Amino acid sequence: MVEHYVSAHSPTEHWHASECGVGTFLIDSAGRWFHQGDEIKRPALVRLFASVLSYEQDKYVLKTPSETCVVTVEESPFVIVAWHVSEVAGQFGFEPTIICEDNLGRLWPICQVFPLHMASYKGQTIPHLQLNYGLSARVERTVYYQWAEIAKYNERQGSMTLYSAGQGYELT
Incomplete structure (x- = not known):
């Protein structure tokens, strides 16, 4: 039943890239996403980022095969x-x-x-x-x-x- 409901997540556990330097990402306590202080307003883009978000080694990260970006999360993503x-x-x-x-x-x-x-x-x-x-x-x-x-x-x-x-x- 879990598979019936849960959205797919990218296989980030298999990706081990170095940290990127593309600016700061923030998810506020209301679940809104920001990049370098500007809110990301395109729902499809937020869903894309969410599909590569994970929490590991006491930090939130966006992981792709080529880079890993740290994300600040105020409360819960x-x-x-x-x-x-x-x-x-x-x-x-x-x-x-x-x-x-x-x-x-x-x-x-x-x-x-x-x-x-x-x-x-x-x-x-x-x-x-x-x-x-x-x-x-x-x-x-x-x-x-x-x-x-x-x-x-x-x-x-x-x-x-x-x-x-x-x-x-x-x-x-």
Whole structure:
């Protein structure tokens, strides 16, 4: 089922090029991409860069076969902006699965391969979806509130658990 939803990523793990000097790249906390201070406004170009982005050795990098460029990321490179419950999960023999859409329109199932976890940012604990290549996506506040409405509350533990693909993920 994962292959049904997840967008392809370039095989960056096979590329070992030297660092480039083409200026600075930044991804702000809203998931907007910048090059040398100017926002990259072409969605296709941002998706292309995202397809070669990875997190390795404690830094974000754009990797191509010929060069590697370091990217500054303010919080998380992507943002989960929408979600739905999979219509096709049952066809694959899976439990109901939450499918997340990121700010680039890519789809990610919440499952063992792409688990939900809580991370701290500016003194707040915020849910993040773990993606491939060491990347993650911060869950937008409106999505979090929608999930809080469907999560199961455990009175004894005082916690909320969101279920997807047969797994429980703590939201508190």
